Amino acid sequence: MSTTVILRDIIIMKYLFNITNILVIIILLLNVVFIYFWWDTLIATWGIEKYSIPSIIFLVEALLIISIIKIIYEKPIVDLEYTIKKFLSGQLKIWNIEIEKSPNPHLNYIILFFTNTLTTLKNIKDEFIHGKEIKSEVELGKEIQSKLLGKELINIPSLNVIAKSKPAREIGGDSYDVIQEGENYYIYVWDATGHGVGAGFIMMMVNALISWFSKIYQSGAQILINTNEILKPRVKANLLMTLLLIRWDEKNKRLFMTGAWHENLIVYKHKQNKCFKIKSWWVALGMIKDISKLLKEQEIRFEKNDILVFYSDGITEAINQSKKDWNEQRFWEERLIAAIQEAPNVTEKNYKNASLVFNNISIELSKFMGYNHIQMDDITLVVAHYRGEEYNINEEKEIFLSEDFITEWKW
DSSP states (O other), X not given: OOHHHHHHHHHHHHXXXXXXXXXXXXXXXXXXXXXXXXXXXXXXHHOOOTTSHHHHHHHHHHHHHHHHHIIIIIHHHHHHHHHHHXXXXXXXXXXXXXXXXXXXXXXXXXXXXXXXXXXXXXXXXXXXXXXXXXXXXXXXXXHHHHHHHHSOOOOBTTEEEEEEEEOSSSSOSEEEEEEEETTEEEEEEEEESXXXXXXXXXXXXHHHHHHHHTTTOOSHHHHHHHHHHHHGGGSOTTOOEEEEXXXXXXXXXXXXXXXXXXXXXXXXXXXXXXXXXXXXXXXXXXXXXXXXXXXXXXXXXXXXXXXXXXXXXXXXXXXSSSSOSSOOOBOHHHHHHHHHHTSOOOTTSXXXXXXXXXXXXXXXXXXXXXXXXXXXXXXXXXXXXXXXXTOOXXXXXXXXXXXXXXXXXXX
């Protein structure tokens, strides 16, 4: 029931009481007329003087009836009408709406019903306003995150990097970035437990910490150790962040990896036309305060036309139907590796590049998820290609899915 309907019913009741008052006044006037025109008969019958006690009695009677109606019936209704008008105008500031009870128990039930209804509507209105404020904050967070993830990546002279992320909700817990400090370039992907505002806020904290510590330390392990030391006391115990960080030494053309319990790093070796998995270390950021003895930076052999693939578990754990019912299949790492190895080569050349691998993974994931897919988790994919001498920037072009594909996946 809306407040407009409530106010309408209250006004109707008020009009009924006003009509009652008018009827009482009419009766009073009839009494006066009766006394005036039939007074001689009264004198002959009762032997009393004109305009004396009967007139006063009739007047007092009328005033008493009107007063009783106003006190017992009309005043509570007027108070309720006033409260509703304040509510509609936005001037009602109190939490507990109390209206003076009537001596009439039947009318009290009506007043109680309207009062409770009005209180409920006020609470709904307050919650709606608060919800709009929260929504605006979420939209602001979404905008900030989209600008962070959508910014143009730093150009690495020897590597070509393609990276995209798609959150499962308005704000995601996945992140990626490329940071340059001197001759070192840091590429990382990370995933916070859960989704939403909390995970997105932690993501931005970690981005800032890694960016700062990369100015102080060269080793990826030292960057993550110090990031974790700052982060751990400031987040809840159930908030963990897995992370995979690569340091590319542009001067010496050397690749180093530091893992914090993230998904495997997949390295496609051009000469062998085969993918190799490199496991991350078994400790996540936020798990314990001191991870200095558990993280280390290791060097990885990386040659020209080799390709690195970073990803979050939103890809490998994607399902092939619109709901979970224990009959679903997951994409898993085997399909991801197959998509990498089966990606086409650059036209009339014998190597793959970043865009061909990235797009083939997207195509295979799209075909697997199909129509009405459900995205259960944030999805992030980063592909880095070590350019050879024959590399041409014009080779990097996006491949679009043909219209006859049964798919609806879009980054």
